[in-house]
Every structure is written in structure tokens, then in C-alpha cells.
Amino acid sequence: MAPLSDLLRAVIDELNMGVMIVDPELRLELWNRFMAMHSCRTEEDVQGRVLFDVFPDLPEKWFRQKVRSVLELQTLAFTSWVQRPHVFDFAGSRPITGKQSKMYQDTTFFPILEHGNVTHVGILIADATERAVQHQIMHDLNQRLSQEKVEQQHLIEKLEEAQNQLLQSEKMAAIGQLAAGVAHEINNPIGYVYSNIGSLERSAQDLLDMVRAWREAVEASGAPELVEKLDDLAKKYDFDFIQEDLSDLIAESREGAERVKRIVQDLKDFSHVDKAEWQLADLHKGLDSTLNVVWNEVKYKAEVIKEYGNLPEVECIASQLNQVFMNLIVNAAHAIEERGTITIRTGCKGDEVFVSVSDTGCGIPEQNLTKLFEPFFTTKPVGKGTGLGLSLSYSIVQRHQGRIEVESEVGRGTTFTVWLPIRQPEKQVDE
Amino acid sequence: MAALLETLTEDQRDALKELMNIAMGQAADRLARLIDTLVILSVPSIRLATECAPDLSDCPIFSAPSAYITRQSFLGALRGEVLVCFEQDGADELASLMGFDENLNTDEHDELMLDVTNILSSACIKGLAEQLELPASFGAPSILATNSTLFDKVGDVINRDQTLILEICFKVESHSFTCDLLVCVARESLPSVIEAINRMLEDL
Known part of the structure; x- marks a missing residue:
């Protein structure tokens, strides 16, 4: 390689970038001060040695092909910190305030021509840590923003x-x-x-x-x-x-x-x-009065079978639970096309009670099961259902710290089971 | 400048096409040597952005969906950008030829596409620059878009400008790989391009 002038050497050494020159066999011919500083090896140390001896972690096959593209095409090649952050294993450039233990780098490979032929390849290494850190901050911020958006x-x-x-x-x-x-x-x-x-x-x-x-x-x-x-x-x-x-x-x-x-x-x-307040109520009484209120909707469609168990008085807002029962019973009646039975079962398990309403109606297809409790979801004809009944029931039961379970088989029927705690946990009652 | 473009004659257009074919021949040769594999570079069309259908989205290359679109600038007397459209697997078929291992992770997958973009645009632009006797240098390649169309990404930008668009198809048959390149030459370089074509026509 042609000798460098003192001025050029001084400039290359002062550059805040790594500068290396290798021959086509990737033997090092030039190594500036930036490289010496960050690799802790002097130029004399590495002169004439193959790059992969000095940096054993460098992926050789890929790197050689990169250099070859510069030699063959007589043009530039690049790596970016985005895809390959640490081509050369240098310590982070913010030893005190930075969290990055390694330096992020952008590298550029360029051809060095003598008499129109590429004789050497120059490699420039730019410290991209600052940009990478900024990018990471932006990235975190972005993620937080999109998370907040979701919330x-x-x-x-x-x-x-x-x-x-x-x-x-x-x-x-x-x-x-x-x-x-x-x-x-x-x-x-x-x-x-x-x-x-x-x-x-x-x-x-x-x-x-x-x-x-x-x-x-x-x-x-x-x-x-x-x-x-x-x-x-x-x-x-x-x-x-x-x-x-x-x-x-x-x-x-x-x-x-x-x-x-x-x-x-x-x-x-x-x-x-x-009485729209928390009270101890007999759910059977609520069920019976609800049944009477909706009797007109039910009597031509179904025979109602009551299988009441022993229920203690339950702490609840009775009028709201009546709405739930009404919804379930009316839905059960609507699910029955010709004539069928609606079975209402009640019982007690641990410190919970349950009220279940089963019908022998058309059943609910599986793809609708997850949407049942969404507001405005309805399969009834326009004007018949608001799509609010079950979503309202769901939130009422949730307010009671309970849950609604659904079991359904298309063509066989559906069972909705409302589980309620006998006594409300403290927090809920305060609300 | 607009006048210059409007008077692009049939001869000039043919010359440009001829020049492109020579340039791509050289580029294909260089690429073949680099990756030790036969490659094909063809130039199906050369046109001005203003000549494309009134709506760029009617133009097949602009409306076809691409899994990845990369870009790279070339700067100097010949100024513009190369856009490369990749299919679903990016350039994964070329991994071994480009010195990558099999089973690429996401970053390697992206880097491989950028590497392929770089050698393709280097080879093509270098060939073109040599034929036009214009110097050109390069910026680093980057990924422009994923799962998009050229029209969505650059349709409005290109429409505004009088850009010379060269469509190039790149094929490596042995690895069943193909991708489309769009070399877009910026309007400020067009006088130099036309001058070079005229020189060539005079030499004939």
C-alpha cells in the first residue's frame, strides 16, 4: 500500500471513528488510534495479522463476503447498529451514565483503488451508541404510549x-x-x-x-x-x-x-x-314473583319446572337480581321454538348459592358463546332484542361479586347458572 | 427541464434502453462473480413517472403488494433512489450465497435483505453511472416498509416529481429467487442523463 503522508496519518488518528485498511486476504495494514484505544491493541500488535485473529468473534463467512462485494463491485457496503449492533466487541462509550455495556456501531466498507483496481478495503466504524440509546428511549416511550392507548x-x-x-x-x-x-x-x-x-x-x-x-x-x-x-x-x-x-x-x-x-x-x-339497596333477600321469592311477571311470555312456550334447593337469605340488591332472573327466563322462553321445558334449579355450595335456568331450546353456536355478554350482541330479529339483557345481567352479577356460567349444545338447549356469594365482601358493599 | 423530458424522442428512448441493457449486463456479470451463481437482470420498462397511468395505483409494479420494500440512495451527479420489493421470505433463499448461516433470526433476515439491496443497487447504479460517465456514491440501505405496496409508500412523492423510473427484474434461478428493483432517477439528474444519451447517439 502506498505510504501515508504525516498530515493524513495525523488526521486519521484524530478521527472520532475507527479506521482500518485490510488487503483482499483481510490482513490488517492500517489501524488508527480509535481502533487501538477501543481494542486495547497497538497498531504494531495487529499489523499484518488477519482480522479474524484480532477479533475471533467476528462471523468470518459473512464478513469475507462483505469485503468481497466491495472488491468485486468496487463500491460501498454497510452494516447498521439496528440489525447488527456490535460488529466489533468494543466497550460501551458511556462508562458512567450509560447502561449499554457494548458500543453500538455503524460500519462502512469502502474500496481503495490504485490504478483503477481495488487493492484494499477500508473499514470505517462509527459509534452509534448515542443514537441507539435515543432510539431505545423512543422505542420504550412508544411502547408505553401504545400500551396507554390500549388501556x-x-x-x-x-x-x-x-x-x-x-x-x-x-x-x-x-x-x-x-x-x-x-x-x-x-x-x-x-x-x-x-x-x-x-x-x-x-x-x-x-x-x-x-x-x-x-x-x-x-x-x-x-x-x-x-x-x-x-x-x-x-x-x-x-x-x-x-x-x-x-x-x-x-x-x-x-x-x-x-x-x-x-x-x-x-x-x-x-x-x-x-328498596334499591343491599338487603338480605329470599331468592325463591324473587324468582317466583319474576316468574309471575313474565308468565305471559312463558306460558305458551314452556312448562316451568322448579327444582328449588335450600337457600339461605342472600345479601343482594333484590330488584337487580330479579332483572337477571327475568332476562334468563325470557331468553329461555325465546330460545324455545315450539314447546319445551324451562327448569329452574337453586342450591347452595360452600359460601355460594346458585340459580340455574335451563331450557330445551335451540342452543347457542360456539362462536357466539364468547360474545354473549357483549353489549348490543343479539341474535334476535331487529326490534326484538336490544342486545343489552345479558350484558346488563353480567354486570349486575359482577357487581354482586358473582359470575354467570353458560353451557350450551346446539339443538339441545342452554343452561345459564348464576353463582352468588351469600355475603358480600366488605369492599363491594361500601361501593 | 420539463421541455427536455417531453421531447424525449423514440431514438433517445431506445438509446436509454440499450444503455440500460449494457449496464445491467455488466451488473449481472459482477453479481455472478460475487456470488458465484448465474443471475439474470432484465429491464422490462423505462418510463417517466408522469407517463405512468394517471393513477399510479393502476401501475402493476406500484400496486402489487410486497412483503418488504427496501431503499438505498445513490448520490452525486447521478442522484436518486433504488427501491427493492421482496416477497414473503425476503432474501432468505440467498442466505448461503451472502455468507449467512441457515435459520436466520429477525435481525439477520433484515440484514440479509439490506445486503442484497446493497449489492443489487451497487451493481446496477455502478453500471449505469459508468455508461453515463457520471460519478455516483451511495448511502446506506434501509427498510422502507413491510407488507405494503409501493403506491402506499411512495405513490404521492413520485407523482409530484418528474422522475425517470427504470424497472429491473432480478432473478437467481438456481435458488428460485426473484425480486423487483425500481431505479428512480431524480429530476435534477435528468439533464445529465439526456446529455449522455445524446452523446451516445452522436457517436453512432
Whole structure:
């Protein structure tokens, strides 16, 4: 290789970059001070030695091909710290403040021509640690940002869900209020109708007794024309039938009034406008009143089988749980196309109780099982379902620190099981 | 300058094509020697960006999806960038030829593509620069995009400029490897290119 002038040598030594020159066999011919400093070997040490002796960790095959491309194509070749951070094993360039134990490097291979032929290859090593560190900071920041974005998205979803719940619960509250109002209005008239029926029954009985007494008195008096007259009248007014029918009529009216009273009471229990707070409640009572409220939706579709176990009183917001039961029962009825059965089971296991609603309906395809509790997910025709029922139920049960399990087989039916703790853990009650 | 481009005659265009073919022949020869394997470099089309379909996205090479797109600048009197479009496996088929081990990790996979980009653009641009007698130097290659199309990445940039686009197809049949190169010569270099072509035409 042609000798360097003193000036050029001085410049190369002062460069803040590693400069090496190798011959086509990769024997070192030039080694500047940067290289000596970072490799802890003087130029005399390495002069004439093959590069791979000095840096045994260097991947030889790849490196040779790189140098060959410079020789053959008479052009530049590069490595970047991004893909290959530490081509040469140099210590980090920030010994105090840096965490990087090794120097990040960008290298450039360049041809050195003499009379138009490449005789040597120059290798430049630039310290890219600073950039790599900046990049790492940016990368971390980016990752944090995208993570925060995901969290935000999650929060937005939760907010949407909460808003939906609010909407739904306001709707339910309005319906509840309406129901309670109607119930109250009906309660008064049905109250006096019911008590009047009692009086009516007694009075009717008295009347009948009196007529019978009269007849006995007339028969005892021995006046045959009077007896005959009474017989004619009894025949004319069909007294025997009246006598028989009157008590039936009254009994039926009483039963009807009783049913109205019960429905009114159920509506009141169901809406619980006055009791939207944590209380100890009998879930069976809630289930029964819910069943009565939705009876119209269910009775033409299914036979309802109750398999109630022994349940202690459960700490809950009863009106909310009634909403859950109503959803599950109505859904069960909707799942049944022609006619089937809905089985409601309850029971107690450890410190949890369960209420399960099974139907013999169409079942839920597997791909829908994961989406069941998502807000606005519905398979019902437009206008039939809001897609909020199960998501609302889910969040109500979650608020009760419970869970909903689903088992379903397409064509066989579905079982929803609500598990609830008997007593709420402290934290939840405070909320 | 626009006037210059509009008057690019049939002769000039043929000359440019001829010049490209010579340059690519030399480039293929150099590459073959470098990787000890027969390679094919063909030039299916030469055109100005303004001549492409009104919408660049109608242009097949711009609209075809690429798994990876790399780029490398060439600077000097001949200025521009080379864009290389790789298929799903990048340049993995060429690993052994480029001195890489089998079973590449992600960084090696990327580096191999950059190495292939470098030798391809070096060989092609060097050939072109020699034919045009214009000096050219190189910047380091980098990865421009993954799973994208040229149109998405550079469509609007190229459209704005009067760029000379040379499509080059690179094949290594023995390793069933193929990729497309787009040599884009920037408008400021076009007068020099046309001057060189004219010189060549005069010599005939």
C-alpha cells in the first residue's frame, strides 16, 4: 500500500471513528488510534495479522463476503447498529451514565483503488451508541404510549358499557315506577272488591239460609197452597241452581281477586322502587314473583319446572337480581321454538348459592358463546332484542361479586347458572 | 427541464434502453462473480413517472403488494433512489450465497435483505453511472416498509416529481429467487442523463 503522508496519518488518528485498511486476504495494514484505544491493541500488535485473529468473534463467512462485494463491485457496503449492533466487541462509550455495556456501531466498507483496481478495503466504524440509546428511549416511550392507548380504549369501552347500563337501568327504573304506580292504583279498588267479596259471601249465605228457614216455617204451618206457591216460585227463579251457582260464583270471584292482588304484590316486589339497596333477600321469592311477571311470555312456550334447593337469605340488591332472573327466563322462553321445558334449579355450595335456568331450546353456536355478554350482541330479529339483557345481567352479577356460567349444545338447549356469594365482601358493599 | 423530458424522442428512448441493457449486463456479470451463481437482470420498462397511468395505483409494479420494500440512495451527479420489493421470505433463499448461516433470526433476515439491496443497487447504479460517465456514491440501505405496496409508500412523492423510473427484474434461478428493483432517477439528474444519451447517439 502506498505510504501515508504525516498530515493524513495525523488526521486519521484524530478521527472520532475507527479506521482500518485490510488487503483482499483481510490482513490488517492500517489501524488508527480509535481502533487501538477501543481494542486495547497497538497498531504494531495487529499489523499484518488477519482480522479474524484480532477479533475471533467476528462471523468470518459473512464478513469475507462483505469485503468481497466491495472488491468485486468496487463500491460501498454497510452494516447498521439496528440489525447488527456490535460488529466489533468494543466497550460501551458511556462508562458512567450509560447502561449499554457494548458500543453500538455503524460500519462502512469502502474500496481503495490504485490504478483503477481495488487493492484494499477500508473499514470505517462509527459509534452509534448515542443514537441507539435515543432510539431505545423512543422505542420504550412508544411502547408505553401504545400500551396507554390500549388501556384508554379499554376504559372507553367500559365507559360505554356503563352508559348502556345506566340507560338500561333508567329504563328499568322507569318501568318499575310505572308498574309500582299502576300497582298502587289497582291496590285500592281490588282491596275493597276483595273484602266486599268476603261480605258478599257471608250475606249470600245468610240469604240462602233465610230462604230455607222460611220454607221450613211454611211447611210446618200446614198450609198446602202456600207450600205449592213456594214451589212454583222456586221453580220460576230456578232456586236450586242459584243456590248451587252462587257459592261457585263467589269462590271464583274471590280467586280472581286474589290473583289480581298477587300480581299487584309481585309487581311491587319486582320493581322494589323503594328498596334499591343491599338487603338480605329470599331468592325463591324473587324468582317466583319474576316468574309471575313474565308468565305471559312463558306460558305458551314452556312448562316451568322448579327444582328449588335450600337457600339461605342472600345479601343482594333484590330488584337487580330479579332483572337477571327475568332476562334468563325470557331468553329461555325465546330460545324455545315450539314447546319445551324451562327448569329452574337453586342450591347452595360452600359460601355460594346458585340459580340455574335451563331450557330445551335451540342452543347457542360456539362462536357466539364468547360474545354473549357483549353489549348490543343479539341474535334476535331487529326490534326484538336490544342486545343489552345479558350484558346488563353480567354486570349486575359482577357487581354482586358473582359470575354467570353458560353451557350450551346446539339443538339441545342452554343452561345459564348464576353463582352468588351469600355475603358480600366488605369492599363491594361500601361501593 | 420539463421541455427536455417531453421531447424525449423514440431514438433517445431506445438509446436509454440499450444503455440500460449494457449496464445491467455488466451488473449481472459482477453479481455472478460475487456470488458465484448465474443471475439474470432484465429491464422490462423505462418510463417517466408522469407517463405512468394517471393513477399510479393502476401501475402493476406500484400496486402489487410486497412483503418488504427496501431503499438505498445513490448520490452525486447521478442522484436518486433504488427501491427493492421482496416477497414473503425476503432474501432468505440467498442466505448461503451472502455468507449467512441457515435459520436466520429477525435481525439477520433484515440484514440479509439490506445486503442484497446493497449489492443489487451497487451493481446496477455502478453500471449505469459508468455508461453515463457520471460519478455516483451511495448511502446506506434501509427498510422502507413491510407488507405494503409501493403506491402506499411512495405513490404521492413520485407523482409530484418528474422522475425517470427504470424497472429491473432480478432473478437467481438456481435458488428460485426473484425480486423487483425500481431505479428512480431524480429530476435534477435528468439533464445529465439526456446529455449522455445524446452523446451516445452522436457517436453512432
